[in-house]
Amino acid sequence: MPVFQTDALSKIYPSVRALxxxxxxxxxxxxxxxxxxxxxxxxLIKLLLGLIQxxxxxxxxxxxxxxxxxxELRQYVGYMPExxxxxxxxxxxxxxxxxxxxxxxxxxxxxxxxxxxxxHAGLFEARYRQIAGYSTGMKQRAKLAxxxxxxxxxxxxxxxxxxxxxxxxxxxxxxxxRTGHEMGITIVMATHLLGEIERTCDQLIVIDAGKLLHQGSxxxxxxxxxxxEIELTxxxxxxxxxxxxxxxxxxxxxxxxxLRSDGDAPFDLVRDSxxxxxxxxxxxxxxxxxxxxxxxxxTPLAETALTSGVEA
Amino acid sequence: xxxxxxxxxxQTSDASSSIxxxxxxxxxGARLGRRxxxxxxxxxxxxxAFGLGRSTSAKIGPAILILFAxxxxxxxxxxxxxxxxxxxxxxxxxxxxxxxxxxxALYVGIVAPDIVGRxxxxxxxTLYFTRAITRYDYALAKLAAMTTAVLVITLLPxxxxxxxxxxAVDDFGGHAAENWDLIFPIFGTxxxxxxxxxxxxxxxxxxxxQRAFATVGILVAFLLPLTVALVVVQExxxxxxxxxxxxxxxxxxxxxxxWMFRVDTQPMDSIVAMTDYALSWYAVAGAAFxxxxxxxxxxxxxxxxx
Numbered sequence: 001m002p003v004f005q006t007d008a009l010s011k012i013y014p015s016v017r018a019l020x021x022x023x024x025x026x027x028x029x030x031x032x033x034x035x036x037x038x039x040x041x042x043x044l045i046k047l048l049l050g051l052i053q054x055x056x057x058x059x060x061x062x063x064x065x066x067x068x069x070x071x072e073l074r075q076y077v078g079y080m081p082e083x084x085x086x087x088x089x090x091x092x093x094x095x096x097x098x099x100x101x102x103x104x105x106x107x108x109x110x111x112x113x114x115x116x117x118x119x120h121a122g123l124f125e126a127r128y129r130q131i132a133g134y135s136t137g138m139k140q141r142a143k144l145a146x147x148x149x150x151x152x153x154x155x156x157x158x159x160x161x162x163x164x165x166x167x168x169x170x171x172x173x174x175x176x177x178r179t180g181h182e183m184g185i186t187i188v189m190a191t192h193l194l195g196e197i198e199r200t201c202d203q204l205i206v207i208d209a210g211k212l213l214h215q216g217s218x219x220x221x222x223x224x225x226x227x228x229e230i231e232l233t234x235x236x237x238x239x240x241x242x243x244x245x246x247x248x249x250x251x252x253x254x255x256x257x258x259l260r261s262d263g264d265a266p267f268d269l270v271r272d273s274x275x276x277x278x279x280x281x282x283x284x285x286x287x288x289x290x291x292x293x294x295x296x297x298x299t300p301l302a303e304t305a306l307t308s309g310v311e312a
Numbered sequence: 313x314x315x316x317x318x319x320x321x322x323q324t325s326d327a328s329s330s331i332x333x334x335x336x337x338x339x340x341g342a343r344l345g346r347r348x349x350x351x352x353x354x355x356x357x358x359x360x361a362f363g364l365g366r367s368t369s370a371k372i373g374p375a376i377l378i379l380f381a382x383x384x385x386x387x388x389x390x391x392x393x394x395x396x397x398x399x400x401x402x403x404x405x406x407x408x409x410x411x412x413x414x415x416x417a418l419y420v421g422i423v424a425p426d427i428v429g430r431x432x433x434x435x436x437x438t439l440y441f442t443r444a445i446t447r448y449d450y451a452l453a454k455l456a457a458m459t460t461a462v463l464v465i466t467l468l469p470x471x472x473x474x475x476x477x478x479x480a481v482d483d484f485g486g487h488a489a490e491n492w493d494l495i496f497p498i499f500g501t502x503x504x505x506x507x508x509x510x511x512x513x514x515x516x517x518x519x520x521x522q523r524a525f526a527t528v529g530i531l532v533a534f535l536l537p538l539t540v541a542l543v544v545v546q547e548x549x550x551x552x553x554x555x556x557x558x559x560x561x562x563x564x565x566x567x568x569x570x571w572m573f574r575v576d577t578q579p580m581d582s583i584v585a586m587t588d589y590a591l592s593w594y595a596v597a598g599a600a601f602x603x604x605x606x607x608x609x610x611x612x613x614x615x616x617x618x
Contacts, residue, residue, distance in 0.1 A: 071445070074444055077442070081438045081439070083435055085435045085436045085439055087434045088434070089370070098352065101352035102443045103349065103443045104344045104443075104444040105343065113339055116336075120336055146439060150339065151339035
């Protein structure tokens with residue numbers, strides 16, 4: 001059974017279509033939700049939490065209807081916002097236990113669960129310290145702990161590595177992986193860093209301008225060798241233009257042409273074209289597709305917005 | 313595929329990991345949902361308002377004001393204890409709120425921004441709205457917490473006064489039995505006044521995350537109409553200008569108090585005595601005032617960005 005599914009889900013604000021007929025179905029696992037700022041990630045999350053009403057379409061989360069059963073479904077869903085959201089003047093245990101009660105847990109169970117969640121997030125030693133004294137990394141962990149304290153079946157993480165240094169980022173991604181795999185909690189992780197998705201997630205949703213661009217397994221996506229890199233001396237544009245004229249999808253970057261090749265790669269055509277154009281051929285290489293290719297080839301428009309945020 | 317990965321991962325971590333890793337425990341216990349959530353929010357807001365579970369400096373402000381509000385009642389008690397003869401009635405129930413009106417305003421101005429402003433300041437509203445409550449639940453729990461906080465300086469001193477007066481006549485049981493009909497107006501005025509003041513305080517406090525602005529705003533909302541009403545009613549003789557008495561929430565509390573205690577002759581310095589409206593009008597105006605503010609509070613939380 002899918003953890004959540006949406007059916008032509010749309011949210012239209014007076015000035016913008018924040019979400020445009022989105023239909024996805026998500027199986028348990030760790031899901032990367034990728035899109036540029038303003039692509040509709042937050043709108044999708046808010047809709048799935050039952051916080052805002054869709055303009056059109058339907059969706060169910062854990063079997064609950066988002067239009068009518070927001071309260072019930074939110075008992076089983078966790079949310080970690082992108083921004084700072086912790087009160088500085090209380091200690092972490094007290095705060096996380098309070099949040100457990102707001103999720104409907106009895107007081108005694110809430111305290112027990114708070115310890116459990118803080119231990120899982122790696123804050124066990126610091127659990128009685130005031131949050132004001134926490135580092136950025138510890139605050140991110142505390143935010144994760146409050147999202148997990150009521151043992152949800154589904155957790156939304158909004159940019160969970162925001163503001164962390166490389167080591168802190170690795171720790172957080174590792175924690176997310178363990179949370180998803182060992183605890184069996186489905187995680188939807190919104191991010192604009194494709195590298196994080198490749199390292200952490202097993203499913204992928206890509207949205208752009210409110211529309212679904214791609215949905216599927218990360219493994220399937222990266223395993224396939226579907227891109228041909230042709231490195232040249234001379235003008236790659238000329239070759240790209242010729243290949244496009246031949247009905248292929250090609251783009252250029254630096255001194256290389258990237259050619260999308262489903263099935264048999266058109267080596268002969270490439271060779272002949274290079275000779276005819278008088279270019280020098282340095283190498284032809286079949287590449288593993290990375291998530292960046294998704295934006296490079298399928299939507300040149302999204303590329304500019306997204307690749308700037310890609311991890312090295 | 314996911315499950316394969318999962319079990320594999322779990323095995324390796326079981327094998328390599330260490331003494332302290334107890335493994336993740338699931339929660340199978342009760343989920344009490346909305347009611348538990350709203351009660352927890354109410355309780356925690358109230359605790360926070362008095363600085364409980366927080367630093368000492370957070371406790372000082374409210375504690376001092378509560379003490380001040382209790383002073384007249386405490387004096388009464390002390391006198392009753394020291395001079396146990398005859399009937400000495402220093403402060404009567406129906407004059408009490410008039411005597412402490414500035415303390416009431418100050419108290420609401422200090423406590424309300426704490427109850428409603430804190431979560432906006434910390435940006436933790438999101439965490440509440442993504443849980444087992446609605447935005448209206450949140451707003452009403454906060455209003456209830458604020459009302460309860462105000463009850464501490466309305467109902468508590470009134471009850472102390474009642475005990476003090478009873479002790480003063482040297483026949484505690486007799487006095488209490490004779491005046492049992494005061495109990496209803498004591499509770500009635502305390503509840504009504506606390507709700508009215510709390511609805512105004514939380515409504516204004518919820519408009520900003522800046523504590524200082526909220527406090528000033530609340531003080532202005534109480535004290536400016538109080539002054540304007542007094543000047544207008546006192547200086548302009550008769551006529552429709554007397555209606556200005558209804559713009560001042562603190563005067564409304566006074567009027568409602570006289571109404572509930574059935575006091576026909578008010579002290580001459582009371583603004584209620586300067587106008588000749590039926591006392592029940594104050595109840596109607598006060599209820600309308602409180603309902604409008606409660607409605608505006610709900611509206612604010614329907615719209616506020618989480």
